[in-house]
Amino acid sequence: MPSRIVKTRAIVLRTRRLGETSKLVTLYTEDEGKIKATAKGARKPKSKFGGALELMTEAQVVCYLREERELQILSDCDALRAFPDLLKDLERLSLGSAACELIDRLTAERDPNRRLYRCLSGVLAGLEEVEGRQVEPLFWYFQLRAAEALGYRPELQHCTSCRARLEGEWLWFSPALGGGLCARCEAATGGIRVAGDSLRLLAGLQALSAYQQEAMPPAPARRGEIRSMLRGFLEYHGGQHRCDGSRG
Ligand SMILES: [Zn+2]
Incomplete structure (x- = not known):
C-alpha cells in the first residue's frame, strides 16, 4: 500500500x-x-x-x-x-507532562478525536495562564473533559443508582458505576466515601462550558480525595494505568 x-x-x-x-x-x-x-x-x-x-x-x-x-x-x-512558562514552574510542568502522558495512555494509535485534541491544547495553554491556586483545579477540569471526549463522562450531580440529587455532607463515589452515589444506595452498591463538597467541586468544574480563568475555583483542602476519585475513574474506564499527576 x-x-x-x-x-x-x-x-x-x-x-x-x-x-x-x-x-x-x-x-x-x-x-x-x-x-x-x-x-x-x-x-x-x-x-x-x-x-x-x-x-x-x-x-x-x-x-x-x-x-x-x-x-x-x-x-x-x-x-x-511552545509553552515556555510551563517550564519555569515545577507544578505546572509536572501537570502539563501528566496531561500528555494521560492522552498517550488513554488513546490507541490512529484513532482521531478532535475534541480530545482541543482539551490537550487548551490545558497546556491554560496551565501557563492560571493563578497558582487554580493550577490543580485546571488539571482536574482537563481530566473531566478528556473522560467526556473519550465517551465516559462521570455522573457528578445525581446518584448513579437512584438518580436522587447528590446532597449532604458525605457522599460516595464509584468508578465502576460511573460516578456519585447517595448514602442510601451506597450500602447496596459499594463505593468510596467522599466529602459532598469534593464531589460538588468536580460537578461545578464539569458544568463549565469552557475553560475560563475567572470561573476556576481555588484548590480546596481535600485535594487527595479529589485526585483519587479522578484517578480511580480514569484507571477504571481507561485501562489499568496511573492517570493522575504522579509518576511511577
Ligand atoms: Zn441513590
Missing part, C-alpha cells in the same frame, strides 16, 4: 533518542490521532525540525503515513506554540 502525505497540527507527547542523531516521537495529531514517528537527524545541530520536537510543543507536521507500518516518517515540522 502506498504511503500518503498528511499535514496536520500535533502536540508532542513523548520523545526518545533514536540512534546517534534521530528522534522517535509520539505525537497526538488533530487529524490522525496518535502516531509514532521517526524524525531523522532531529538531534543534529542544524536540523530542519529545529526546536519543534520538544515535549508539549504544538507544531504543524508533515508525515508520510502508511497503514500497515508501526513507525511513520516525519518529514517536516514547524513549531506553532
